[in-house]
Amino acid sequence: MRCKLCAREAVSDLCRYHEEAKGQVEAAYRLWKEAYGTLGWEDYLREVIKNPETGEWAVEVARLMRASSARGSAAASSS
Amino acid sequence: MSDDPSARGYTLVVCEKPDAARRISEALADGVPSTVSVGGVTSFSIQRKGERYVVCAAQGHLYDVSDPFAERSIYPVFDVEWFPHDKVAKGDAVVSRRIGAIKILAKDADRFVNACDYDAEGETIGYNLLRYGCGGAERNALRAKFSTLTKEELVEAFEKASNSPRNGLANAGRARHVVDFVWGVNLSRVLSQSAMIASQKYRTVSVGRVQGPTLGFVVGKEIEIRTFVSRPYWAIRGLFEKDGTRFVASYTADRVYRRAEVEKIEGECVGKEGRVAGVTRNVFEYPPPPAFNTGDLQKEAYRHFRLSPSRTMQAAERLYLDALISYPRTSSQRLPASIGYRKILQAICSLKEYSNANELLEGTLEPVQGDMYDSAHPAIYPTGERPRRALGYPEAGLYDLIVRRFIAAFAPAAKREAVIVTVSVGGHRFKLGGRRTLVTGWLRYCGKYARPDETEIPTLGEGDLLRLLKIEHEEKFEPRPQRYNQSSLLEKMERENLGTKATRAEIISTLIARGYVHGESLIASDLGLAVIEVLKRHAPSILSTDLTRAVEERLERIESGIEDGRSLIRETVKTISKQVAALRADEEAVGHDLSSAALATIAGQGTLGICPVCRTGKLRVIRSKKTHKRFVGCTNYSEGCRASAPLPQRGAIRPTNKVCAHCSWPIIYVGGGRLPWRLCVNASCPSKVSRKNAL
Numbered sequence: 004m005r006c007k008l009c010a011r012e013a014v015s016d017l018c019r020y021h022e023e024a025k026g027q028v029e030a031a032y033r034l035w036k037e038a039y040g041t042l043g044w045e046d047y048l049r050e051v052i053k054n055p056e057t058g059e060w061a062v063e064v065a066r067l068m069r070a071s072s073a074r075g076s077a078a079a080s081s082s
Numbered sequence: 083m084s085d086d087p088s089a090r091g092y093t094l095v096v097c098e099k100p101d102a103a104r105r106i107s108e109a110l111a112d113g114v115p116s117t118v119s120v121g122g123v124t125s126f127s128i129q130r131k132g133e134r135y136v137v138c139a140a141q142g143h144l145y146d147v148s149d150p151f152a153e154r155s156i157y158p159v160f161d162v163e164w165f166p167h168d169k170v171a172k173g174d175a176v177v178s179r180r181i182g183a184i185k186i187l188a189k190d191a192d193r194f195v196n197a198c199d200y201d202a203e204g205e206t207i208g209y210n211l212l213r214y215g216c217g218g219a220e221r222n223a224l225r226a227k228f229s230t231l232t233k234e235e236l237v238e239a240f241e242k243a244s245n246s247p248r249n250g251l252a253n254a255g256r257a258r259h260v261v262d263f264v265w266g267v268n269l270s271r272v273l274s275q276s277a278m279i280a281s282q283k284y285r286t287v288s289v290g291r292v293q294g295p296t297l298g299f300v301v302g303k304e305i306e307i308r309t310f311v312s313r314p315y316w317a318i319r320g321l322f323e324k325d326g327t328r329f330v331a332s333y334t335a336d337r338v339y340r341r342a343e344v345e346k347i348e349g350e351c352v353g354k355e356g357r358v359a360g361v362t363r364n365v366f367e368y369p370p371p372p373a374f375n376t377g378d379l380q381k382e383a384y385r386h387f388r389l390s391p392s393r394t395m396q397a398a399e400r401l402y403l404d405a406l407i408s409y410p411r412t413s414s415q416r417l418p419a420s421i422g423y424r425k426i427l428q429a430i431c432s433l434k435e436y437s438n439a440n441e442l443l444e445g446t447l448e449p450v451q452g453d454m455y456d457s458a459h460p461a462i463y464p465t466g467e468r469p470r471r472a473l474g475y476p477e478a479g480l481y482d483l484i485v486r487r488f489i490a491a492f493a494p495a496a497k498r499e500a501v502i503v504t505v506s507v508g509g510h511r512f513k514l515g516g517r518r519t520l521v522t523g524w525l526r527y528c529g530k531y532a533r534p535d536e537t538e539i540p541t542l543g544e545g546d547l548l549r550l551l552k553i554e555h556e557e558k559f560e561p562r563p564q565r566y567n568q569s570s571l572l573e574k575m576e577r578e579n580l581g582t583k584a585t586r587a588e589i590i591s592t593l594i595a596r597g598y599v600h601g602e603s604l605i606a607s608d609l610g611l612a613v614i615e616v617l618k619r620h621a622p623s624i625l626s627t628d629l630t631r632a633v634e635e636r637l638e639r640i641e642s643g644i645e646d647g648r649s650l651i652r653e654t655v656k657t658i659s660k661q662v663a664a665l666r667a668d669e670e671a672v673g674h675d676l677s678s679a680a681l682a683t684i685a686g687q688g689t690l691g692i693c694p695v696c697r698t699g700k701l702r703v704i705r706s707k708k709t710h711k712r713f714v715g716c717t718n719y720s721e722g723c724r725a726s727a728p729l730p731q732r733g734a735i736r737p738t739n740k741v742c743a744h745c746s747w748p749i750i751y752v753g754g755g756r757l758p759w760r761l762c763v764n765a766s767c768p769s770k771v772s773r774k775n776a777l
Contacts, residue, residue, distance in 0.1 A: 007721070008698065012675070020611075024309040031311035038314045040342055056312035056562045067698050 094191035123183035206255030257647030280673030372452030373461035384569035391587035415452020429466030496523035691748030
């Protein structure tokens, strides 16, 4: 099975590099919440995507997470 | 005495390069050298103190290590031999002619002198030439050792030329070639063959003893950068005033990681008076740097001229062959008195651009000596000779850098002052400071190459009261790690003791040539990432810096004559056998991983930007199998994304890395030459629709 974001072999639904990036995105959320006091997950992802310091794979993963989060919200509101 | 090359009884001098041969002939000859042509190859014939010499040259390595089969599907190979270079790199006629000429000249020589560069590579070149090209003359040949190609030094080197039966340098050089060949050819063949089995296409995937760990550094950094998520912080600054003079001071902690804390600090400072809690004044000596060794020269040349390490060495080699500088491949940062400090400085200071250094000649000349030492050569220094030709780019800049560094080594230390003022306000501390040069010392001779920071020193004393005008904060984000460039990667290799001063630049060039890294900031390609991934998974010890370092230490022992090369080669064979077996056992998985990387590389190539429809895929150039026309499609097509657009069918297409302000689709360049035109990829872009309507 191929990674959802690139042509590499997937370890889950992502390759090991995008998986690592996902871990970094998730871990950094705690630090960002501490920094701003309050920060929603979607807002956080938006900021990470916009941030020029964010690495390429982290941006790709953040986009994917934001898209699936948006799909999840849309599905929840339609039901 | 006749200059006829067929006349017997002369000393054959072997040099590393034709330019060196010419210089040596001119230096040694009693009159003017005459040229001798044998098989289309020019050598020089001279008379010296009643004796005849013929000076010939190699052109770098004329002999290489290879395996007798030279067949890429056969591995492992451990029975290696030295072959003429034209047998290894088939059809190299230049080498073939040169070896032929030297064999003819060797027949009538009754004495041999090795005058190749005095380092492991030079010794290897000379040894092989004498052994294979001159019928075993390496045993009795004399060795002339010199660090510059000035007449004075060359004459002295030849007067003192002697035979040393135990040649540690040559043994180490030859052992290095064998070890590197066994390592490189076997690993490269198993990886390339595995990739071919998986993809049905041959592609060379090479990895070497030092190349592997070096690529590992770049890949490690690449992963760190691409997975990086920054952390926000705040920098707080206070604007203070005293007697009409304003001062900007930074909060004592450079980074405050919580916004709530920033607001608290600001709240506690606003409306309060500041008081200077302390003034720390530090005057320190700033000693001159020692003369360059190879690594330092490469780093500084990159810093000032953006020259890659290999380009620096090419330029330095030219300066050396012009007898303007000493041998540029050296670890040493020391200048021995035997080079003649005063004579060199006097010659340099006679040039207008360095005339301000004349004042140094009034005192005793004692240069600052660095920590590093090389038994073969001193630090790089200018010879004091005048250039015979106008120096172009980059030789002129490099020469200037070397001269100024040499002059600076004799100059007194500079003196600098750093002042830090601490201001207390509202229970918090702020700091400001300044730096200045009190005594220029050596800095005045280095010109633009040494311009330390000069910032105004605040005129404040302890107890002074300051009015706080404003306190402000700036939100920042931790910067992502920096990629290696060629200079910093070289530095990393030096720190890890990987490779040698002669080989590091070449290894970096090889990584670029093989497509494992690209760009000025060295970016690892997908293939580079895959090679390291495969090695980590199936043969991790190949990437071990400990293993590579241990080999370097053994080579140093061989160089010192403590051991010969045989046991190192035996151990290398054992190590590589195991690694090849491990990779072969996982051949399918290895090939699959490498082929995936090739796929990912291809998928990455030709991409134009992020797909604005699904926002996770990439738009790339696709050619229809049916119509053969090119168009743009999304890499997430199989996931359901139908973003597509037609493309112009003529002209090269390149991404601009910019998006259209109207529709966020990528903008591309179409066509080559000086004026490619820009185009939004989106056929339905509002800007195109409105233009059409206007027409």
